[in-house]
Amino acid sequence: MIRINSVLLQEIIDEDKKQFTVKQLRDVYQKSNTKVTNKNAGQMVHRTLRRLVAKEMLTKENCDGQLIYSKSEHFDTKLLRAEEVRGVRVKTVTQQHTKATTSYETQIYTLRQTLNQYQVDLLSSIGEAEEFKRLCESFPEAKSKLYPYYMNARNCSSALTGRIKALEACIEELRSAS
Structure with a gap:
């Protein structure tokens, strides 16, 4: 959908x-x-x-x-x-002319949108890694071909986790500054 x-x-x-x-x-x-x-x-x-x-x-x-x-x-x-x-x-047009606090709010909102997308991507990546792991265990003869996909999904999960932590720290800093 x-x-x-x-x-x-x-x-x-x-x-x-x-x-x-x-x-x-x-x-x-x-x-x-x-x-x-x-x-x-x-x-x-x-x-x-x-x-x-x-x-x-x-x-x-x-x-x-x-x-x-x-x-x-x-x-x-x-x-x-x-x-x-x-x-x-x-x-909106009216929001463009507001004070610095609104600027922080806008930045926080944008960062939260990105954070939410990364969290969805992380869940997807974790699910992908888990499924490749299951497939490797279910089909040992295909493990050599499936294992690189499994590792790629795990690496992607790790990278997304790092991005999520960075965004969370940035959002926290902006909240404390406003």
């Missing part, structure tokens, strides 16, 4: 629209939420499109310097779910 903003979802699943650009989606998104800056709206659209391209639901092609996104044969509306914008998820 791929969660995307409800406004973007409605625009993307529209059967009449087979192709669209970042600008078109950004404009639609900004009409529904006038407090969002061009930059933040563009980032939201880019992230959404990048996820859909990665899942091979959309294809992108460069046409005279402009990226055109098209629905692929793998496009399936059943795999998409609307996600409402929550709280301070998007930096």
